[in-house]
Amino acid sequence: MNALAHQSQPEGAVPAIYRLHRLFLALCVVLGPLFALAMASLGPGYSSTKSGPVVALALTRTASATQLQISTLISVIGAYLIPVSLLTMAWLAMRRAPWLATIAMLVVFVGVFPLPAFVAQSALNWDLARMGNNPLFDVIVQRFNDDGVMSYYNAAFVVGTILGPALIGIALWRARVVPIYAAVLISASRLLVFSYLIVQSFIPAVYIQSITWLVLFIGSIPAALAVWKRPSIEQ
Template sequence: MDPARLIRTVLAAAVVGGPLAACVGGLLSPAIHENGAVSIARNAAADPLGNGTHLAMFALASFLLPLSAVGLAWLAYPRTPWLATIGGLLAVLGWLPYSALTALDDLADQMAHLPNAASYAALYDRFSVDPVMNPLLVVYIVGHLVAYVLLGIALLSADAVPRWSAWGLIVSSPLTIATFVLPGRPIAVGLAAITLIAVASVPAAWALGRPVTARSLPSPV
């Protein structure tokens, strides 16, 4: 396998594997967007195997999601270089803090299994909104939400994937926003958004992974 083919294969796997790992991790997570007291209590009551799998999937996603952004931008670049570049850079920047958010979940799990676990709730809350974590959270939210709109438009304009696939990426951002603004913060909506990204990314992964011809996938450089 030549190096260019290897790169495309890795990117194709990341394009689907990243959001899929995030989706599985989200489904198994005992607490999402909760305060310290709730997060620690739910982690203490969670099945160890399921919770361990959730952390492993989030850790895997933290590596694959930035690569998936590169793959999507790569596809769109030949015909929409500026949109692809801006969208790709925003997506990479937006997904890089995912590892810090995964570490926050791991912290809740570790606290949950210490003596007097409930006493650590205030520390968890303080850590999760401190001057380091807050900027990372803002970069994560703004970066990847804006990026999927731009990447979806770029792929649509470049005719690099079916229209439904590009629109799926675009629509995923409003769905994610709805998770935070709807009453009760329905986590199911957020999981639907990441699932939509995974499904909509399948044609992009196929385009990246298939053998290259002179007209199928020009190099962006």
Template sequence: MPDLPVTTPPRTALFCTVLIAAPLLEVVEALISPLANGTTEQDIASIATSPTRFVVSVLIGTLGTFLLLPALLGLARRASTRSPKLAFAAAIAGGTLALTFSGIRLGQAAELAAATGGLSPSAAAHQFDQLTGNAIGATFLTLFLVSNIVGVVLLGIALWRSRLVPIPAIVLFLLFPVLDFALPTHFGAAASHLVLTISFTWMAIALLRSTPARRPAKRDAAREAKKNAEATERSTAQRSTTEGSTTERSTTPSSATGTRA
């Protein structure tokens, strides 16, 4: 029976696209951003010099942040086949990571407003620190850091137990927060998210390849099923005919004996 090639399910293809795009957009943001991870005053001065470049970079990074949520939740769902409770905890941590990161993005809007408000860099930096250096900002930052570490570790263990993705890709995934914290510069952020991009790309390729290579054609499968049903009916009919003939032969002598008597 001829086979037809199996096409990748649209949902899997879309998920793999999101999985790769989320960290890749963060890499692009870090590369084009005018910031150099200096003091707040230096960052304000850089934004005031290149506000359009800053806005474009932040918007690209924000899109990556939005895509990070379905990427992490999708990985957690696929890892839940072997470790449902662990994957559920990883999904909660990953959701917290994405949501708190989105809250931190709002601080960048305040940073832009301070840099383009006509104040001197020192005065704008003081205003920005007052806006973000409070209990709410500290809470968002703490949740972001904790969920980053906890979520990555839990999801990495769940993926390792699921055997769905290569172990080296999981190792790179676990290496991401280490590099992100150890290299607190924009080039460090680009490097850490590049490692994450490689990890997620590796995982995406493994998920795409896990689809069976070929499947039977639907028409041929239906035709084959029809032939099998017809063969079964013929076999049943022949068996019934044979049994009927045997019964007639066994009853004929008795009838003849009764007649002679």
């Protein structure tokens, strides 16, 4: 019966499960940068020219409950979408630029998968903010951030979210699976965070972070279309 059903399919037809896979991955490609943009825009930790865990805790105390609830929900969802988005874009280049795509995947795997730890760190800030203004809380968040595990995650995350997209864009350009402008936008997007070293004294980080993720989001749209149109393995 299954063999007869399989033979009855039109020649060249793509099984529904493959279309579902491609739709899911294509949505992840664009939703990952979009949720990252929302995380940067709504997260209270970026709304000052100063940085650090103690500053983030102080800013969390001044944020509204609605902002924190929305930011937390978006961050939890984004922690799933962002790694899948970057890995899928790297996968697009695997056929024609296997080495670059593999290196990009490795960088993303090591650097971006710790993202849930930072979501948990933000949740800890929210819990402490609701408990009052105790100077001991400043010590707690600073010690937590300076812990060996979090120090490694911080360093890996910087590398993963900056070098990862840069390599992905180069791999996509080499593979010729997206327009050149999209590959350039993807590569340059997160490199723009280095401009914060120049403007950090008078421009809050939220603006720089939002611009970088917006650029990546724009570049990811052609990549998502390429994922949707990509032939299945069996074709």
